[in-house]
Amino acid sequence: NGTSKVNNKGHLEIGGLDTIELAEQFGTPLYVYDVSLIRERARGFKQTFDKLGVTAQVAYASKAFSTIAMVQLADEEGLSLDVVSGGELYTALAAEFPTDRIHFHGNNKSKEELEMALKHGVGCIVVDNFYELELLQSICEEMETNAKILLRVTPGVEAHTHEYITTGQADSKFGFDLQNGQAEKAMKAALQFSKIELLGLHCHIGSQIFETAGFLVAAQKIFEKLNEWKESYAFESKVLNLGGGFGIRYTNEDQPLPAGQYVEEIIEEVQRQADHFAMNMPEIWIEPGRSLVGDAGSTLYKIGSSKDVPSIRKYIAVDGGMSDNIRPALYQARYEAILANKALEKAEETVSVAGKCCESGDMLIWDIPLPKSDHNDLLAVFCTGAYGYAMANNYNRIPRPPVVFVENGEAKLVVRRETYEDLIRMDLSIKEKINN
Ligand code: LLP
Numbered sequence: 529n530g531t532s533k534v535n536n537k538g539h540l541e542i543g544g545l546d547t548i549e550l551a552e553q554f555g556t557p558l559y560v561y562d563v564s565l566i567r568e569r570a571r572g573f574k575q576t577f578d579k580l581g582v583t584a585q586v587a588y589a590s591k592a593f594s595t596i597a598m599v600q601l602a603d604e605e606g607l608s609l610d611v612v613s614g615g616e617l618y619t620a621l622a623a624e625f626p627t628d629r630i631h632f633h634g635n636n637k638s639k640e641e642l643e644m645a646l647k648h649g650v651g652c653i654v655v656d657n658f659y660e661l662e663l664l665q666s667i668c669e670e671m672e673t674n675a676k677i678l679l680r681v682t683p684g685v686e687a688h689t690h691e692y693i694t695t696g697q698a699d700s701k702f703g704f705d706l707q708n709g710q711a712e713k714a715m716k717a718a719l720q721f722s723k724i725e726l727l728g729l730h731c732h733i734g735s736q737i738f739e740t741a742g743f744l745v746a747a748q749k750i751f752e753k754l755n756e757w758k759e760s761y762a763f764e765s766k767v768l769n770l771g772g773g774f775g776i777r778y779t780n781e782d783q784p785l786p787a788g789q790y791v792e793e794i795i796e797e798v799q800r801q802a803d804h805f806a807m808n809m810p811e812i813w814i815e816p817g818r819s820l821v822g823d824a825g826s827t828l829y830k831i832g833s834s835k836d837v838p839s840i841r842k843y844i845a846v847d848g849g850m851s852d853n854i855r856p857a858l859y860q861a862r863y864e865a866i867l868a869n870k871a872l873e874k875a876e877e878t879v880s881v882a883g884k885c886c887e888s889g890d891m892l893i894w895d896i897p898l899p900k901s902d903h904n905d906l907l908a909v910f911c912t913g914a915y916g917y918a919m920a921n922n923y924n925r926i927p928r929p930p931v932v933f934v935e936n937g938e939a940k941l942v943v944r945r946e947t948y949e950d951l952i953r954m955d956l957s958i959k960e961k962i963n964n
Contacts, residue, residue, distance in 0.1 A: 849883015
């Protein structure tokens, strides 16, 4: 994908740079992001909306990978930004992201977080529940300010990869149930709160979705309600945010649609619904995370020890693991990998790639064919750009790897490697005196 290729030394190259040299320069493990691929993905979404002449916002779901540099890149590409915590908001502010293009999510935003958002003029707050709706109105009164909001609704559609399920009532911690009257009650309350401007509705039906049907059913269900509400309350949704969740290809088993196709089919359905109910076409907002950054990221590891379990399997261990990529352990997520320094060599053995954490479940890849590997070979695991660094942790007090952006033959360190000092920077000794 993107600018990845094999150079004449038989080495994997990304962004015009030899990954072996990147590993030497920055050490391993190392997250490498192909910046031009992120740009291509961002432009792809925007072009689809432009082509169909639909007013839109493409908000990057920064939970997938939130760092100052990534937020700056999202800004360069004219994206909006979805943040879900004070920390992601703080990152966006540090990156000087235009706050009117920030959308603030979360099912339990604190008073402090809401105040922070209002103080900085965040463009839209996606209100999740009644507690938040009332809290927001009272904070707005206190601060003598107004808030633009969307209401997050759960349409009773849940989508995963190939299937979606519809239920009368959604069993989810997120949002106002559309079917049982909660969403209607929230809409009425929001219309009455003087400090709150209700722009429209939001829903997010899942992640790593390969089919469009779930999105279309969600849109239909929302329009049925909007039609009822138009008649009873003269409420019109100026904005309809259909969330993120567009799938990507981690392995050959994954067959996502081209990103533009999700958007096209969604737009067509929304247009059809709007026409059917004689409503104005709303602005369409989406919130892709994984599909913007997932396949742009690769992780480089150095291979260390190996272990043969005769006639069962061979383990090869790398210098990272569930501390930099918890997805295999958490979701049985699957990845592809190659030996970056032997990229042209044929696969000769099937091995399983283990991490270095003290836990049997710390396996990155089971049973992958690779060329004969040796200590110090470089393993490149693909498609680690979303929810990799974002969910990295310090289990076993392993420092988090650095992040390098590569583009047009240049490498830029955008997150430095954690040091042992970083690991203990919050620790306090029991031998220190109070107030010390
Ligand atoms: N909008 C909302 C409200 C969301 O909850 C999410 C993801 C997104 C947008 C972005 O979804 P995406 O386009 O990235 O699929 N840690 C899991 C994924 C959790 C997704 C949570 N919400 C993983 O590693 O697969």
